Amino acid sequence: MEFDLIECIGRHCALARADVVLGIGDDAALLAPPAGHHLAVSTDTLVDGVHFVHGTPARDIGWKALAVNLSDLAAMGATPAWALLALTLPHADHAFVDDFAAGFAELAAPHALALVGGDTTSGPLAIGVTVLGLVPAGQALRRDGARVGDVVCVTGTLGDAAAGLRWLDEAVAQREAVDPTSRAALLQRMRRPQPRVAAGLALRGLASACIDVSDGLLADLGHVARRSGVGIEVAADALPASPALRHACDGALRVRLQASGGDDYELAFTAAPERLDAIRHALEAVDCGVSCIGTVVAGSGVRLLAADGSAIALPSAGWQHFA
Numbered sequence: 001m002e003f004d005l006i007e008c009i010g011r012h013c014a015l016a017r018a019d020v021v022l023g024i025g026d027d028a029a030l031l032a033p034p035a036g037h038h039l040a041v042s043t044d045t046l047v048d049g050v051h052f053v054h055g056t057p058a059r060d061i062g063w064k065a066l067a068v069n070l071s072d073l074a075a076m077g078a079t080p081a082w083a084l085l086a087l088t089l090p091h092a093d094h095a096f097v098d099d100f101a102a103g104f105a106e107l108a109a110p111h112a113l114a115l116v117g118g119d120t121t122s123g124p125l126a127i128g129v130t131v132l133g134l135v136p137a138g139q140a141l142r143r144d145g146a147r148v149g150d151v152v153c154v155t156g157t158l159g160d161a162a163a164g165l166r167w168l169d170e171a172v173a174q175r176e177a178v179d180p181t182s183r184a185a186l187l188q189r190m191r192r193p194q195p196r197v198a199a200g201l202a203l204r205g206l207a208s209a210c211i212d213v214s215d216g217l218l219a220d221l222g223h224v225a226r227r228s229g230v231g232i233e234v235a236a237d238a239l240p241a242s243p244a245l246r247h248a249c250d251g252a253l254r255v256r257l258q259a260s261g262g263d264d265y266e267l268a269f270t271a272a273p274e275r276l277d278a279i280r281h282a283l284e285a286v287d288c289g290v291s292c293i294g295t296v297v298a299g300s301g302v303r304l305l306a307a308d309g310s311a312i313a314l315p316s317a318g319w320q321h322f323a
Contacts, residue, residue: 042073
């Protein structure tokens with residue numbers, strides 16, 4: 001039964017790459033990374049009831065399981081190459097696995113990502129994905145390069161996924177007067193995040209530090225501030241919002257969703273001000289919007305500022321496990 005499940009996954013994800021010497025079917029994969037490159041390796045686990053709500057379509061789970069990992073590679077400026085998948089299932093559900101693998105493969109294909117191995121086992125539903133990417137030696141984006149005077153920027157828009165989760169319950173959305181069209185767009189962002197791989201590649205040599213926004217903008221910028229030994233100030237009125245979010249809510253709720261909601265999978269980065277024009281052109285070339293939202297300052301920590309310069313306190317800066 002286990003081998004039937006593995007074969008089902010392999011049918012969807014059988015992408016051929018010349019650098020895969022030996023893929024699925026042996027005790028380990030054999031890979032041939034090119035000379036002059038570093039391997040960027042990241043892993044994430046998604047658990048039913050924690051990272052996705054019970055009843056989420058399997059195809060969307062497959063997409064998101066890969067997307068959150070590709071977002072880590074994007075933040076490093078790495079090109080995706082290979083992946084490993086560990087799938088824990090309550091029972092041998094072939095229909096679930098078939099749909100899950102289809103969603104996984106749907107996102108893997110445009111990135112030429114090859115699934116080269118993994119594992120299946122029985123237990124509560126959980127998905128572990130490890131991705132490996134390639135980045136020319138010395139060109140990786142990192143969290144520790146922000147410098148005082150740098151600008152702070154973010155790709156795309158913020159808050160949609162958190163809003164989608166808030167209004168996942170249709171009754172709640174109706175009670176809070178969220179129109180169906182906006183709700184559908186927000187739910188799509190929650191279920192199918194788009195990893196900014198092309199943007200990460202475009203930022204190599206331009207950004208001084210970079211991180212993907214997964215736990216919430218303020219929480220993730222906090223990692224950059226700590227690793228770089230600096231402080232960061234973010235202007236609340238500069239946070240970019242999609243038309244759907246603007247239509248659905250405003251004021252303090254919108255700022256909270258944007259600043260601490262999480263699950264955006266955009267790239268937050270710092271850069272020297274003189275590189276802004278080059279950054280805008282580079283991101284425009286890959287059809288990615290960008291907003292300047294703050295400044296790197298001396299000190300420590302991250303502060304969210306109102307238009308008058310006063311600090312805005314939020315109930316939480318972002319998602320934390322074991323909190």
